[in-house]
Amino acid sequence: MAEKSVPTLQVEHLKKYFKTKKGWLHAVDDVSFSIESGQTLGVVGESGCGKSTLGRTILRLHEPTSGKVYFNGEDVTAFSKARMKQARSDMQIIFQDPYASLNPRMTVSQTIAYPLIIQGKYDARDKEGIAKKVREVMDMVGLAQRLVNTYPHELDGGRRQRIGIARALSLEPKFIVCDEPVSALDVSIQAQILNLMQDLQQQLGLTYLFITHNMSVVKHLSDNIMVMYLGQMVEFCEAKQLFRNPCHPYTQALLSAIPVPDPDYKTERILLEGELTSPINPAPGCRFAKRCRYATEQCFGGETPVKEVEPGHFVACHFPGKR
Amino acid sequence: MADNDNILEIRDLKIVYKTQEGVVEALNGASLSLKRGQTLGLVGETGAGKTTLARGIMGLIPKPPGQVVGGEIFFNGTDLLKASEHDMRKVRGAQISMIFQDPMTSLNPVMTVGEQIEEVLRAHGRSVKEAVEGAHEMLEMVGIPKERAEEYPHQFSGGMKQRIIIAIALACNPEFLIADEPTTALDVTIQYQVLVMMQKLKEQFNTSMLMITHDLGIVAQNCDYVAIMYAGQVVEYGALREIFKDPRHPYTLGLFGSIPSLSEDTDRLTPIEGMPPDPTRLPTGCPFHPRCQYATEACAQWKSEAYPVGGEHTVRCLRFQPAEKREEA
Known part of the structure; x- marks a missing residue:
């Protein structure tokens, strides 16, 4: 499928297990996908489904248990420490919580300049060059110049998240993992940040892996969407397709549970019983089977097949599209 | 007026x-x-x-x-x-009762969930026996088996904790x-x-x-x-x-x-x-x-x-x- 051009990011059979007292926690379990240059892949799922671990494992903030991550055709998992540091200027991350992810003792300009010095793009003594670059990046993300010497605690959530974005952008990366960048923000501020991220993507040709639990945000931003459940991919397809024709029973339940801001909107809503089971030493078979209304005996054992139900639309289910 | x-x-x-x-x-x-x-x-x-x-x-x-x-x-x-x-x-x-925002922090971690429901009922004049029965009844109503009344908040998931908070809020009807x-x-x-459960209880009472x-x-x-x-x-x-x-x-x-x-x-x-x-x-x-x-x-x-x-x-x-x-x- 990647004959015509090398995708910016290609992930093959990526696994990340954590050792716990009770056994192995399968946080990311055999996930494969690719993102073309300049596109956005939305990753959705509920808390504990492994979506943040996936983002971090791709950047090797967690070492993968097995599997490969190719960035512009190069195998990131085989990089040496030094080569990885170098690669990080092309692969950045924006964190979820703008209150916890900024160093409270660094000013806005120090925070933005830090990666530039670490990566050796600027000499720490080149005050003027750094200041110029910081001003440029602040303009890009819509931070007023008068804030250059303020500390994070003086700023509201929206401005703090702009600092987080500016810090990621200062190295001029090609690929950014966005880990719930707007979920801590109020809706009106959230909309400002989403517009900003869209503009930056177009201007700079960025590729995003956008992790969120907010379905309307993911639909708005993504080209493709991957739905995760307990560490595994359950459905992958083009964004509009997912909302038009959700084929995995979990996706169907997830979409139907979203409260729609229209009093006249009526649809069949699927009430899922129970909650996420533990990803520690999971039983074989489909991990959703216990809560699935269509589950039969074969769902509780063996491999769950990944079927292509329409071109580019993959579903990990024995009965995709059943309604 | x-x-x-x-x-x-x-x-x-x-x-x-x-x-x-x-x-x-x-x-x-x-x-x-x-x-x-x-x-x-x-x-x-x-x-x-x-x-x-x-x-x-x-x-x-x-x-x-x-x-x-x-x-x-x-x-x-x-x-x-x-x-x-x-x-x-x-x-x-x-x-008037209130359900607080964060189910993770609004329950007392060192009290069983049963006791936390009983506490409300006792404060409003029920006997010990009535309070224990009432707590069991409330748990069942929010979809938690009454046997779990002896357990502590950390033994429940987020959704279950919020159900317990709802049970506390609704205990005195x-x-x-x-x-x-x-x-x-x-x-x-x-x-x-x-939300479905809250809607049902609201209609019931x-x-x-x-x-x-x-x-x-x-x-x-x-x-x-x-x-x-x-x-x-x-x-x-x-x-x-x-x-x-x-x-x-x-x-x-x-x-x-x-x-x-x-x-x-x-x-x-x-x-x-x-x-x-x-x-x-x-x-x-x-x-x-x-x-x-x-x-x-x-x-x-x-x-x-x-x-x-x-x-x-x-x-x-x-x-x-x-x-x-x-x-x-």
């Missing part, structure tokens, strides 16, 4: 917090009413005063720094602001329930489970409810009336359809423009420009005017008040001032 159909009527409530940085005007003349058996959705962003309003009704404003400086809160026709602390203790939990962002900390499928949320989707699917708050005021109030089908206040319009739609494809969102005001230094006149695209010079001078625009719908915006009032001025 107050309308008999209304279980709750708040008039011109003003609450301030006196801090080192200055006086925070958390509520700035908020008014609203709630009919018996109905659910009112209270919508607004961080700092709009939603939680202060809820705490004001419960008489739980921390003093100092908080202070109620004006207004009336009628509950079943009596002004709660004039009630003694002794009387308020009888009201709280028995007649209150007439009026305040739910402060009851599902914000939960995942969407669990949120749906909890004919409870009136004030649902505080920032999610317009939850309001559309669960409420009968809506109050939109901004900078300590209710800027728009009306029946569900009046607000969702015919929003008038520029702030309400801005909120609707900020949410990405699931049914339509939009390329760009139309957010509200700027930031919410600093509550220690509110703008003069209409607090929204510095961010409002329709603002005129008159907005900064205007003595903010709500105007009826048909039905039960009221809007706190100068653009909807009736013509006769305009001539007076």
